[in-house]
Amino acid sequence: xxxxxxxxKSHKNQQTALEWLTTFKQSKIHNPESSIIIAPxxxxxxxxxxxxPEEVSLAVQDISPFPAGKYTGAVSSQNLEGLDIKYxxxxxxxxxxxxxxxxxxxxxxVAQCIEAxxxxxxxxxxxxxxxxxxxxxxEHLSKCVVAYEELSAIGSGKNMPVEKVQEVFEQIKKYxxxxxxxxxxxxxxxxxxxxxxxxxxxxxxxASLDVNDFVAMI
Numbered sequence: 001x002x003x004x005x006x007x008x009k010s011h012k013n014q015q016t017a018l019e020w021l022t023t024f025k026q027s028k029i030h031n032p033e034s035s036i037i038i039a040p041x042x043x044x045x046x047x048x049x050x051x052x053p054e055e056v057s058l059a060v061q062d063i064s065p066f067p068a069g070k071y072t073g074a075v076s077s078q079n080l081e082g083l084d085i086k087y088x089x090x091x092x093x094x095x096x097x098x099x100x101x102x103x104x105x106x107x108x109x110v111a112q113c114i115e116a117x118x119x120x121x122x123x124x125x126x127x128x129x130x131x132x133x134x135x136x137x138x139e140h141l142s143k144c145v146v147a148y149e150e151l152s153a154i155g156s157g158k159n160m161p162v163e164k165v166q167e168v169f170e171q172i173k174k175y176x177x178x179x180x181x182x183x184x185x186x187x188x189x190x191x192x193x194x195x196x197x198x199x200x201x202x203x204x205x206x207a208s209l210d211v212n213d214f215v216a217m218i
Contacts, residue, residue: 004201006208017040110136145181145182
């Protein structure tokens, strides 16, 4: 089963999310070979959950590295209970760059996910695959989905050549072992099949914001 993950980042409000979801449901998508996953901003989780087709899963874009407690502004795994969250994106390059998250921060988030029976999607670039894997507990590695993000490709419209992605996947396997591997970085309807032919799914940013673009990709 291929994973097609829509990462809305910090886009959309209640009205635009509802418009997206209404059009998406009207499209009557049927793709039994893929698992469709939507990762909206935290504030839109309930409205998205209540308006998703039942075959579509819900993800979040981040999680606290700490359990529930005195951590103002953090969203713990306990806060997500009852929302049927299947996946959490952790270590996205934008979190590392703008929020200064470390490999240890991300390892702690992985641990919180696994304790809550949520699958972490760990984002890595080829420069720090080994160091990120080393920070994560050995017994947690096989429970992760690993997303390769080439920094120069994210949001640029310049996707990475498939051959380069395959090379990086071999490095990821060396340190993470046998786990699901996905690609993220300027994926759209024109190139998505190339990546699905070599891996377990795609992490889609810009092309997921317009519902028609996302439907075309599926």
